[in-house]
Amino acid sequence: MAAKGGFSSDMTDSIRSSPILPSFSLANKVCAVTGAARGLGLEFCRAFLQSGCTSLALLDLRAADLDLAVTELLAFHSAIHEGKLDELKVIGIECNVTSEENVIAAMDKVVGELGRVDVVVASAGIVENYSALDYPAERAKLLLDINVNGVFYTAREAARRMIPQKSGSIILIGSMSANIVNVPQLQTPYNASKAAVKHMAASLAVEWAQHNIRVNCLSPGYMLTKLTRTILEGDAELKATWEKLTPMGRMGEPEDLAATIVFMASDASKFMTGSEIRVDGGYCAI
Numbered sequence: 001m002a003a004k005g006g007f008s009s010d011m012t013d014s015i016r017s018s019p020i021l022p023s024f025s026l027a028n029k030v031c032a033v034t035g036a037a038r039g040l041g042l043e044f045c046r047a048f049l050q051s052g053c054t055s056l057a058l059l060d061l062r063a064a065d066l067d068l069a070v071t072e073l074l075a076f077h078s079a080i081h082e083g084k085l086d087e088l089k090v091i092g093i094e095c096n097v098t099s100e101e102n103v104i105a106a107m108d109k110v111v112g113e114l115g116r117v118d119v120v121v122a123s124a125g126i127v128e129n130y131s132a133l134d135y136p137a138e139r140a141k142l143l144l145d146i147n148v149n150g151v152f153y154t155a156r157e158a159a160r161r162m163i164p165q166k167s168g169s170i171i172l173i174g175s176m177s178a179n180i181v182n183v184p185q186l187q188t189p190y191n192a193s194k195a196a197v198k199h200m201a202a203s204l205a206v207e208w209a210q211h212n213i214r215v216n217c218l219s220p221g222y223m224l225t226k227l228t229r230t231i232l233e234g235d236a237e238l239k240a241t242w243e244k245l246t247p248m249g250r251m252g253e254p255e256d257l258a259a260t261i262v263f264m265a266s267d268a269s270k271f272m273t274g275s276e277i278r279v280d281g282g283y284c285a286i
């Protein structure tokens with residue numbers, strides 16, 4: 001029956017019972033995140049659990065950190081859902097994204113253990129600071145292997161499993177460094193890798209739109225994680241410089257990305273593909 005304003009009564013009931021748009025829900029979506037043992041990847045997992053996801057796979061190089069992360073997420077879920085763990089599946093999978101074989105095996109495990117895969121976030125990445133003239137070639141190769149090839153293998157193996165499902169959302173974690181050159185620290189290969197990730201998202205989006213698979217890029221500004229804490233160790237001046245260069249005057253907390261990653265993962269963004277969303281406190285706006 002149509003209610004006032006053209007909404008069906010079912011629709012108005014569901015709007016009344018939910019404080020947010022139902023399309024943001026990740027209930028019934030299987031999510032997998034690379035680089036999930038810590039930092040932004042772990043924060044994305046937390047946001048997914050908060051948004052109704054009950055089937056989650058964490059992929060990372062560091063086995064010990066993975067175990068800790070899975071334990072932490074189970075405790076987090078139990079705390080926010082009053083102890084209900086019966087339907088919850090959170091698995092850790094050791095995976096080096098630079099190895100195509102590893103990524104294939106990991107995605108097979110995700111689908112084998114969780115039944116399907118609806119959302120994949122490629123968050124594994126590293127940064128290093130050397131001037132271009134001093135950058136050891138082997139280090140530059142490794143960085144590009146993780147940040148570019150690793151993201152490509154992850155997206156491709158995700159899509160191969162999503163194509164038969166005729167749906168999926170893939171989110172590549174870029175950086176504001178895809179758009180600007182960071183100062184004062186020097187990091188040319190990193191900046192180039194993130195520009196590659198941004199354009200990879202657009203290119204894959206065009207290739208896979210026909211399969212209803214969306215590919216988007218989330219580009220954070222300076223966020224406080226292990227990655228940036230390592231750079232900032234013993235350099236209070238550098239943190240102050242970064243804050244001064246950011247119009248909002250602070251570094252981001254990883255949870256500042258929570259709502260954005262849920263939007264990008266969920267059906268709330270179902271007509272968005274090939275896009276980049278910057279969450280950088282205004283850094284790129286000046």
Ligand SMILES: NC(=O)c1ccc[n+]([C@@H]2O[C@H](COP(=O)([O-])OP(=O)(O)OC[C@H]3O[C@@H](n4cnc5c(N)ncnc54)[C@H](O)[C@@H]3O)[C@@H](O)[C@H]2O)c1
Pocket residue numbers: 034035036037038039040041059060061062065095096097098123124125126127146150173174175176219220221222223224225226227228
């Ligand atoms: N922290 C920031 O300020 C910031 C800003 C912009 C973009 N980013 C991007 O966000 C992503 C996550 O960064 P973070 O700050 O959480 O870093 P982090 O160092 O805290 O975490 C990165 C995770 O990736 C894993 N990893 C590294 N190499 C891997 C490999 N070969 N295979 C599998 N896993 C691997 C690490 O073990 C770690 O758990 C990166 O792609 C980074 O470039 C971070």
